[in-house]
Amino acid sequence: MNTPMVEIVDVHKSYGATSVLKGVDLVVNPGEVTVLIGPSGAGKSTLLRMINHLEKADRGLVLVAGELIGYRRAGKHLRELREREVLRQRTGIGFVFQDFNLFANLTVLDNVAEAPRSAQGRPAKEVYPLARELLERVGLADKADAHPRQLSGGQQQRVAIARALALEPKLLLFDEPTSALDPELVGEVLDVMKSLAATGTTMIVVTHEMGFAREVADQVVFMADGRVVEQGPPQQLLRTPAHERTRAFLNKIL
Amino acid sequence: MTSASFHATGDVVDTSGRRGAHELLALRRVPAPRPGRWLASAFLLVLLAQFLHGLVTNPGWEWPVFREFFVEGSIMRALGLTLELTAYGTALGFSLGLVIALMRLSGSWLPASVGWLYVWVFRSVPLIVQLLFWFNLAYLYDRLSFGVPFGPELVSVPTMRLVGPMGAAVLGLALHQAAYAAEIIRSGIISVDRGQVLAAAALGIPRRRQLSRIVLPQAMRSILPNAFNELISLLKGTSIVSVMALGDLFYQTQVIYGRNGRVVALVMVATIWYVILTGLLSVLQYYVERRFARGGSRALPPTPRQRLRAALSGTGKAAR
Numbered sequence: 111m112n113t114p115m116v117e118i119v120d121v122h123k124s125y126g127a128t129s130v131l132k133g134v135d136l137v138v139n140p141g142e143v144t145v146l147i148g149p150s151g152a153g154k155s156t157l158l159r160m161i162n163h164l165e166k167a168d169r170g171l172v173l174v175a176g177e178l179i180g181y182r183r184a185g186k187h188l189r190e191l192r193e194r195e196v197l198r199q200r201t202g203i204g205f206v207f208q209d210f211n212l213f214a215n216l217t218v219l220d221n222v223a224e225a226p227r228s229a230q231g232r233p234a235k236e237v238y239p240l241a242r243e244l245l246e247r248v249g250l251a252d253k254a255d256a257h258p259r260q261l262s263g264g265q266q267q268r269v270a271i272a273r274a275l276a277l278e279p280k281l282l283l284f285d286e287p288t289s290a291l292d293p294e295l296v297g298e299v300l301d302v303m304k305s306l307a308a309t310g311t312t313m314i315v316v317t318h319e320m321g322f323a324r325e326v327a328d329q330v331v332f333m334a335d336g337r338v339v340e341q342g343p344p345q346q347l348l349r350t351p352a353h354e355r356t357r358a359f360l361n362k363i364l
Numbered sequence: 365m366t367s368a369s370f371h372a373t374g375d376v377v378d379t380s381g382r383r384g385a386h387e388l389l390a391l392r393r394v395p396a397p398r399p400g401r402w403l404a405s406a407f408l409l410v411l412l413a414q415f416l417h418g419l420v421t422n423p424g425w426e427w428p429v430f431r432e433f434f435v436e437g438s439i440m441r442a443l444g445l446t447l448e449l450t451a452y453g454t455a456l457g458f459s460l461g462l463v464i465a466l467m468r469l470s471g472s473w474l475p476a477s478v479g480w481l482y483v484w485v486f487r488s489v490p491l492i493v494q495l496l497f498w499f500n501l502a503y504l505y506d507r508l509s510f511g512v513p514f515g516p517e518l519v520s521v522p523t524m525r526l527v528g529p530m531g532a533a534v535l536g537l538a539l540h541q542a543a544y545a546a547e548i549i550r551s552g553i554i555s556v557d558r559g560q561v562l563a564a565a566a567l568g569i570p571r572r573r574q575l576s577r578i579v580l581p582q583a584m585r586s587i588l589p590n591a592f593n594e595l596i597s598l599l600k601g602t603s604i605v606s607v608m609a610l611g612d613l614f615y616q617t618q619v620i621y622g623r624n625g626r627v628v629a630l631v632m633v634a635t636i637w638y639v640i641l642t643g644l645l646s647v648l649q650y651y652v653e654r655r656f657a658r659g660g661s662r663a664l665p666p667t668p669r670q671r672l673r674a675a676l677s678g679t680g681k682a683a684r
Contacts, residue, residue: 162566164565193571194570197565197570199568200565200566200567200568201568203566207559207563207566209559211563212563213577214557214560215581215656215659216577224567225568228569228570228573228577229568259659259660273567274567277567
């Protein structure tokens with residue numbers, strides 16, 4: 111097998127006395143879609159944020175495409191990378207937030223064009239056509255000059271996906287991308303995500319949309335209390351879960 | 365819907381059947397009578413008329429003297445100095461204020477503490493005391509030297525040459541202003557949603573660019589009203605430099621009424637200039653705030669001109 115796209119090894123994290131992750135291991139292969147499910151407080155979002163070093167692990171390693179994230183080996187130490195180096199690593203990892211976090215003061219087009227310009231230093235005349243093309247892809251070409259707050263939640267999230275894609279990342283992370291949306295707007299965002307999955311983008315998605323998991327996921331990972339309880343292909347994990355804990359969770363939400 | 369008769373305070377209206385409702389729908393809507401409002405308006409108008417009448421007819425205001433000095437040469441030069449001090453005080457004060465705000469927000473304890481200390485000291489010392497201190501710096505250090513710290517000096521100049529009255533005034537105003545500006549800027553920065561920085565970091569946007577492109581433009585929305593407050597307050601506050609015999613607007617009017625005894629007329633000269641300048645700044649504030657309001661809400665409020673045009677073309681309600 112080739113190098114995994116993501117390799118998480120024995121990751122621990124606590125905030126003060128609260129232990130959020132208690133030793134998580136996970137492997138995601140290139141081109142796969144992994145869906146993380148589990149009750150709130152299970153540590154799904156924390157784990158996701160650790161993959162692009164928005165959260166630091168207390169113990170354990172995160173590797174993306176074989177590259178250690180956030181640290182480098184320096185003799186007998188693991189030395190944390192400088193901010194500039196962390197920022198560079200993040201440009202290869204797209205992140206989509208639950209509450210979009212589009213830059214409120216910039217137009218939709220500038221939101222998409224900002225990171226390629228300032229994080230990758232690419233020239234404007236190359237970036238803006240790319241940004242328009244991405245907006246076209248998420249079906250929002252006509253909203254290029256609008257400001258984020260003039261859009262619906264679903265439209266904002268589609269812009270956020272286009273913004274993440276603008277860096278041409280090798281990996282896309284979604285943190286409950288549809289949880290802040292009105293029910294009738296969820297579909298348009300999931301459609302965009304499905305089309306991305308179909309193009310072979312490696313994705314890790316924290317979500318409660320079981321339909322999406324069943325239809326798109328290559329593997330589903332069930333987490334509870336800071337641990338991975340079980341994982342497997344969706345038909346197996348969602349239909350015939352091996353653990354009582356998983357069964358209880360699925361019964362509650364299905 | 366019930367078809368029973370319906371009464372709150374007015375008539376008992378029978379809406380049973382379509383005819384009754386049709387009749388009501390055809391009526392024109394008029395606002396409720398507000399006699400109190402009319403009475404209060406009339407009272408205010410009378411007060412206003414009285415005041416204006418007094419301004420015009422009372423010879424004590426000495427309008428001819430006012431006219432003589434309003435744009436007189438020494439007053440204009442003094443006005444220039446006031447504007448100069450305000451401009452320097454604001455520009456230097458807010459630049460230094462930004463640095464101190466960033467120090468206070470720094471994750472490193474030493475800059476954060478120094479920033480806090482600066483704000484504490486310069487908000488504590490009265491401006492007038494500070495000005496006298498800078499003005500008298502030469503008593504404390506008669507020469508100022510620049511060189512390697514604790515090592516050899518490279519240049520040395522007499523303090524008086526470097527920090528004259530004007531230098532002392534600018535220094536004092538700027539350092540004082542910086543402490544307040546720092547707090548205003550800091551409040552603006554912490555009011556920006558944390559998700560904005562998180563998203564910028566996730567996209568790998570460099571720290572400095574996060575600040576200049578994402579955070580500060582959004583912080584401006586809450587910084588600007590306070591900053592203009594400070595600017596206007598500084599404009600009038602510059603009159604404090606008269607303690608160093610610097611000829612600003614207020615000092616110059618004092619000099620003139622000291623000579624001719626026309627106190628009221630000359631105080632009015634200064635007052636009217638301050639009113640005009642504050643008015644100009646308020647207009648500037650409106651447009652600057654409007655510029656930074658982009659993206660803050662769904663649609664920008666119309667400018668007064670747009671509002672006027674809309675009102676004239678009879679679409680006032682639609683434009684709002």
